[in-house]
Amino acid sequence: MTKLEDHLEGIINVFHQYSVRLGHFDTLIKRELKQLITKELPTILQNTKDQATIDKIFQELDANQDGQVSFNEFVALVTKVLMTAHDNIHKE
Numbered sequence: 001m002t003k004l005e006d007h008l009e010g011i012i013n014v015f016h017q018y019s020v021r022l023g024h025f026d027t028l029i030k031r032e033l034k035q036l037i038t039k040e041l042p043t044i045l046q047n048t049k050d051q052a053t054i055d056k057i058f059q060e061l062d063a064n065q066d067g068q069v070s071f072n073e074f075v076a077l078v079t080k081v082l083m084t085a086h087d088n089i090h091k092e
């Protein structure tokens, strides 16, 4: 695998690491999303310990409003975080 392919697979692995914990094995419920964000994205996302922020992010990601964030819905967060990380690189 190339470096990029390896990183992309890494995103899937991290999602699964949290999605298997509670409820359906392949979706994130709010508690899993909170754990993922708090543990894996503390530098890029701010105020992640604030429940209101988590609620807002969850609501935005859960496009079909079934109370769970699927991998396809999670990709919206990955996109946002990637763009923020890219902007930050140019600020430094």
Ligand SMILES: [Ca+2]
Residues within 6 Å of the ligand: 061, 062, 063, 064, 065, 066, 067, 068, 069, 070, 073
């Ligand atoms: Ca959903």
